[in-house]
Amino acid sequence: MKEEYIMARSRWRILAIMVVAFALLAAACSSSDDTTDTTAAAAGTDTTVASGTDTSGEVLKVAFVHVGPVADKGWSWAHDQGAQALKAEYGDGVEITTLESIPEGSDAQRVFEDLAANGNTLIFGTSFGYMDPMLAAAENFPDTVFMHATGFKTSENMGNYFGAAEEARYLSGMAAGAATETNLIGYVAAFPIPEVLRGINAFTLGAREVNPDAEVQVVWTSTWFDPPKEGTAAESLIDAGADVIAMHQDSAAPGQAAEAAGAGWVGYNTDMTEFAPTAWLTAATWDWAPFYITTAQQVLDGTWKSEAVYGNMADGMVVLAPFGDSVAQDTQDLILVRESEIIDGAFVVFTDPIVNQDGESQPLGDIFGMDFFVEGVIGSPTG
Amino acid sequence: MTQAPTDTLAVELCGVDKSFYGVKANDNVDFKLAQGEVHALLGENGAGKSTLCSILAGLYRPDAGDVFFEGEEVTFKNPKEALASGVGMVYQHFRLVSNLTVAENFALGHPDTGVRLNQKEIHKAARELGEKYDLPIDPAARIWQLSVGEQQRVEILKLLYRNVKILILDEPTAVLTPQEGQALFKTMRQMAAEGRSVIFVSHKLDEVKQVSDRVTVLRNGKTVGGVATADADTRELARMMVGRDLVLPTRDTVEDFGDVMLSVKDLHVPGDRGLEAVRGMSFDIREGEVIGIAGVSGNGQRELAYGLVGLRKPSAGSVVLDGADITNNTVLEHIDAHQGYVPQSRLGMGLAPGLTTDENLALKAYRSPPYSKGRRLVASAFRDEGDRIVDEYDIRGVRPGLPIRLLSGGNLQKALVAREIELEPKVLILRSPTRGLDVGATEQVRNLILKERARGVATLLISEDLDELLALSDRLLVIFEGEIVGEMPAEEATAERLGLLMSGQVEEASA
Amino acid sequence: MTKRRFIVEPRGLVSWKVRLGVPVASVLAAFIVAGIFLFLTGVNPIEVYSEMLDAAFGSPRGISETLISATPLILTGVAAAIAFKMLVWNIGGEGQFILGAIVASGVAIWLGDGVPSILMIPIVIVAGGLGGAMWASIAAIPRVYLGTNEIITTLMLNFIALALMNFLIFGSSSPWRDPEVSTFPQGRPIPESARIPEIFFRLTGGIFIAIALAVFAWYLIGKTRWGFAVRIVGDSSDTARYAGIGVARKILTVFLLSGAYAGFAGGLFVAGPVGALDPRSLDLGLGFTGIIVAALAGLHLIAIIPVAILMGALNNAGPSLQAIGVPTATVTMLQGAILIFAVAGEFFINNRIRRPDIEPDEESEVTPVLEEVEPA
Structure with a gap:
């Protein structure tokens, strides 16, 4: 009786331990491959801390805040490559702090304010969900320069930046259109928002330029980064007859699914050839290095102004990744021609008016608020 | 007692210490068991008898001290080792698998039991053993089909099947009718005659006198003394056991009682498995009268109490308290009608183990002043009333903030009874109110019951303890399988007659 | 047979010194053990701890942030505690918190700008509580009347609540979704009148509530x-x-109250x-x-109040540790260590260890009994 009595009353402790164990396990799983990276980041800061001492001039303290682990080989990784290029450019002249896996949402304000309070004069937030918390932090720290990626709000000391990925998306669509034999291309997409719709439309236009019969079927995952979910979505598209998989996701899982099924793959964010060497066609990728170096220089010079930066292939923020072996030479040539036309402005991806999903011509409107699919896309633009 | 035991020591324990939760259950205990004797271990509840036996049977290991088995020092790591050496114990709570047959229980844990059971051989052995020791048993019966007395037989035969040299019986008569007890004593003598040693644990003097060769008395975990039974007289044994002269209170005869206070008519109450456990009981209790319900455990006593206090809805019949029909009332309405109830399980039902004594004393009365004002509790009332009751009823060991479960059994029961009495009951229903209590606490609880009787409370005493029933009841009813099979004034009741009725032998009892 | 060297036995009455001292010692022990672990992995634990202390309490803004993080934890802590005290294993605080946030923000949006703060804020918080209680009732009613296992049902309802919130924002054009922002789905801001005023940096009056x-x-x-009942x-x-x-x-009532408290946390978080x-x-696992x-x-x-503040401080220290090159997982490890030590400490609150030859003092005179339960 006594033991039972006490045991029954102790069960909450077991529950609590289970919760912690669960949290630890989850933490271990989600960061299994970022441990190496944390040390890398740590090593990076170590060198910069040391370098700060021997320069007589001012050291620019720059901070980067990422939503995912920088080892994701995707979105955050691409930004981290830019940060490393910045470091390489200025050496001891900059001191870089990198924070990864910082959740979006109101709590992020604390992180930005901590960074500002610790003397960082230039802070980059690389995820959309940082917009409002960063805006609030910017108001509290008017002497710090805040730069927000992918958002649309600016203030006196907060700018934003993004790039015309649709240009490279169009070109990668050409590669996909040429590759498909079933004329069905699967597209694993995160959320039905203008940025993603713009990418899908550009990709579809490119595919249908080289293959007017090609269609693009979209599956929504409601997540930016969830490898199992992304992989499953890709498999379902392959089951539905798609023989090329494209994506607007941050992991390589769709590519691995394509590789396993013998399909082609158009990636995103970075050159991910290593994950699916056979399936790899090409991808729209980011090169943030030029932008980060320019911005740091502006802050150092005192010439920085709050603005909304929209980079493109011409200024090098958006880059088409190297082609995979399976992309035919004549296709490559065709794409390269288009690329040079885009860079010198002779070719524009979206033209007004435009033919929508239902085959009707409609005004193009503001591409930053794009809410429709073009002809050739299968799926709903509202999710 | 005719059989003279040999002088060879079967077991010797020297200076055994054993503590549980900071309480010394055995404190430097010495014990010698001769071969071929029935040795009674006498002591009050909590004197350390069961602990000593459990050490011998390998269930516990002593904190200090030595155990010699047939002259050699041994340390039994577990009951299995003890059993292999020939020491077996029948615990108060049987260790049988209720879904298996008798024979299968025999085979369980037996060293000769391989992958396959030789059912036939075990059946034969079981039957033969049963005949030999006059403990007849059906080897094919499943344990759950057997009565408690029969299950005890299975336990004993199981140990004999293992051919134990030392048989320990922990309070074996507690679950038996007097007749069954006598049969067991015969078996014990027979085993001793064969050269086996029997340790008989009891706190009942007359049984000890009757069956044992020697007695060792334990008190508060210490050995008080060991004597040959023939040389000891009952009064002296009692003094050794309790530490003082003591006569338990009994009722004085009352000629006429008051009006009928509780009237039960053709009461039917369902059991746990849907079958009726109380099957048409009728009786009246008058003011100042104590009605005793005698019976072997599990014959509907629990359901009768539940049916009377509102914990279980009767399926038929009526209960009238002081003229008001309360058959289908809720528990709360029963409490408000001044019906007190002392359940059998103190910490399981009567008290909230983790709450303090003060809080437990207010367990039923907290809803009204002085304990609460509106929706708010009055902390000072809990404290003041608690102090008063603790003082008045001599409840010991109480300290502020101490969970009540840390009090001793006697003090728990005093608190429980005190709370019910404080409700000024018209009817008091008691289940085994002194079960497991030492003599001192038994005396106090009995006095409380008799005081309430004198105050005019109608009392229903449901118990398995015949001494208690005979000492307190004005009238006795015997319950068997949910029915009243006998009724008599206390003056006409004897243990023998009650025993026969309790085992359902109505004809023999009336003869 | 040799004497035992130590005897473990329960304390009778536990003094407030033990009750307070043991948990504090447990937390310190956890920090020491975790510190050894940090040291072995090549990190200076003193540096880590001073950084954590500095981040959480080293500046007025740090203190305000710590209290912000503590605010919902106080309420979800109370939600869990009142249920566990009753042996109701409600581990659905997460879902009830989310439902509290959904209902609170829904009511605030529905009422709009017209209602003055003095009315609006209490309404929003109460709405959060109702939302949490309602979500809890889905598990509570079958638990009480049908005997279903609430551990499983409340756990499942957590996932459903999360999916529901995601649906309202990402999957539909619900009233909760901000129609003004087309680039990325996000929640529609609740009226300013429903926001609890900030009193100290970002800290709102929510902490007092x-x-x-x-x-x-x-x-x-x-x-x-x-409460006595x-x-x-x-x-x-x-x-x-x-x-x-x-x-x-x-x-049932306690289960719902537990849900309500988790819901209050959601409401307060939204209004804060x-x-x-x-x-x-x-979706932070609050x-x-x-x-x-x-x-x-x-x-x-x-005691939940100071503990929530401690946990809030630990939570906030994560990013600061990253900035000095220590993995954020350190914080999770510390939390785990503290919990394990606290649970172990519980043993020392209820038991004591003594030498067998030293008699216990008067404190353990009380005789514990092993009472038998009446067989059913």
Whole structure:
């Protein structure tokens, strides 16, 4: 009786331990491959801390805040490559702090304010969900320069930046259109928002330029980064007859699914050839290095102004990744021609008016608020 | 007692210490068991008898001290080792698998039991053993089909099947009718005659006198003394056991009682498995009268109490308290009608183990002043009333903030009874109110019951303890399988007659 | 046979010194052990701890941030504690928190700008509580009347609540979604009148509301007639039944109250720092952390307040540690270590170790009994 009595009353402790164990396990799983990276980041800061001492001039303290682990080989990784290029450019002249896996949402304000309070004069937030918390932090720290990626709000000391990925998306669509034999291309997409719709439309236009019969079927995952979910979505598209998989996701899982099924793959964010060497066609990728170096220089010079930066292939923020072996030479040539036309402005991806999903011509409107699919896309633009 | 035991020591324990939760259950205990004797271990509840036996049977290991088995020092790591050496114990709570047959229980844990059971051989052995020791048993019966007395037989035969040299019986008569007890004593003598040693644990003097060769008395975990039974007289044994002269209170005869206070008519109450456990009981209790319900455990006593206090809805019949029909009332309405109830399980039902004594004393009365004002509790009332009751009823060991479960059994029961009495009951229903209590606490609880009787409370005493029933009841009813099979004034009741009725032998009892 | 060297036995009465000293020692021990671990992995634990201390309490802004993080934890901690006291294993604080946020923000948006703050804020918080209680009722009613296992149902409902919130923002054009922002789905800001004013940096008055609600729960359970009945039920339902207490109703009410407290946390969070039904701000496992807070506080409703502040401080220290090159997982490790030590400490609160030859002092004169339970 006594033991039972006490045991029954102790069960909450077991529950609590289970919760912690669960949290630890989850933490271990989600960061299994970022441990190496944390040390890398740590090593990076170590060198910069040391370098700060021997320069007589001012050291620019720059901070980067990422939503995912920088080892994701995707979105955050691409930004981290830019940060490393910045470091390489200025050496001891900059001191870089990198924070990864910082959740979006109101709590992020604390992180930005901590960074500002610790003397960082230039802070980059690389995820959309940082917009409002960063805006609030910017108001509290008017002497710090805040730069927000992918958002649309600016203030006196907060700018934003993004790039015309649709240009490279169009070109990668050409590669996909040429590759498909079933004329069905699967597209694993995160959320039905203008940025993603713009990418899908550009990709579809490119595919249908080289293959007017090609269609693009979209599956929504409601997540930016969830490898199992992304992989499953890709498999379902392959089951539905798609023989090329494209994506607007941050992991390589769709590519691995394509590789396993013998399909082609158009990636995103970075050159991910290593994950699916056979399936790899090409991808729209980011090169943030030029932008980060320019911005740091502006802050150092005192010439920085709050603005909304929209980079493109011409200024090098958006880059088409190297082609995979399976992309035919004549296709490559065709794409390269288009690329040079885009860079010198002779070719524009979206033209007004435009033919929508239902085959009707409609005004193009503001591409930053794009809410429709073009002809050739299968799926709903509202999710 | 005719059989003279040999002088060879079967077991010797020297200076055994054993503590549980900071309480010394055995404190430097010495014990010698001769071969071929029935040795009674006498002591009050909590004197350390069961602990000593459990050490011998390998269930516990002593904190200090030595155990010699047939002259050699041994340390039994577990009951299995003890059993292999020939020491077996029948615990108060049987260790049988209720879904298996008798024979299968025999085979369980037996060293000769391989992958396959030789059912036939075990059946034969079981039957033969049963005949030999006059403990007849059906080897094919499943344990759950057997009565408690029969299950005890299975336990004993199981140990004999293992051919134990030392048989320990922990309070074996507690679950038996007097007749069954006598049969067991015969078996014990027979085993001793064969050269086996029997340790008989009891706190009942007359049984000890009757069956044992020697007695060792334990008190508060210490050995008080060991004597040959023939040389000891009952009064002296009692003094050794309790530490003082003591006569338990009994009722004085009352000629006429008051009006009928509780009237039960053709009461039917369902059991746990849907079958009726109380099957048409009728009786009246008058003011100042104590009605005793005698019976072997599990014959509907629990359901009768539940049916009377509102914990279980009767399926038929009526209960009238002081003229008001309360058959289908809720528990709360029963409490408000001044019906007190002392359940059998103190910490399981009567008290909230983790709450303090003060809080437990207010367990039923907290809803009204002085304990609460509106929706708010009055902390000072809990404290003041608690102090008063603790003082008045001599409840010991109480300290502020101490969970009540840390009090001793006697003090728990005093608190429980005190709370019910404080409700000024018209009817008091008691289940085994002194079960497991030492003599001192038994005396106090009995006095409380008799005081309430004198105050005019109608009392229903449901118990398995015949001494208690005979000492307190004005009238006795015997319950068997949910029915009243006998009724008599206390003056006409004897243990023998009650025993026969309790085992359902109505004809023999009336003869 | 040799004498035993040590004997473990329960303390009778536990003094307040032990009750307070052991948990504090447990936390310190956890920091020391975790410090050794950090040292072995090549990190200077002193540096780590001073950085954590500095981040959490080293500046007025740090303190304000710590209290912001503590605010919902106080309430989800109370939610878990009152349920666990009753042996109701509600681990659905997470889902009830989210539902609280959904209902609170929904009511705020529906009422719009016209209602003055003095009315609006209480309405929004109460709406959060109702949302949490409603979500809890889905598990509570079958638990009480059909005997379903609430651990499983509440856990499942957590996932459903999260999916529901994501649906409202990402999957539909619900009233919770901000129609003005087309680039990325996000919650529609609740009216300014529903926002609790900031009093100290980002800290809102919500911390006082949370503390007041925790004190109220303590009063309710400890000082009222209803609370007394609840404590009896929590201690032994058979005893409660015997004392004429409606056990099923009490369990149901406590379950709902537990849900309401988690819901209050959701409402307060929305009306406080978040200001919208924002999945990214709300999906932080605050309901689960509440379970840990409750366990660390030994289910004591007032002790939950300091424990929540400690946990809030630990949570906030993560990014600061990254900045000095220490993995954020350090914080999770510390939390785990503290919990394990606290649970082990519980053993020392209830038991003592002594040498067998030294007699116990008067404290353990009390005789514990092993009472048999009546067979069913």
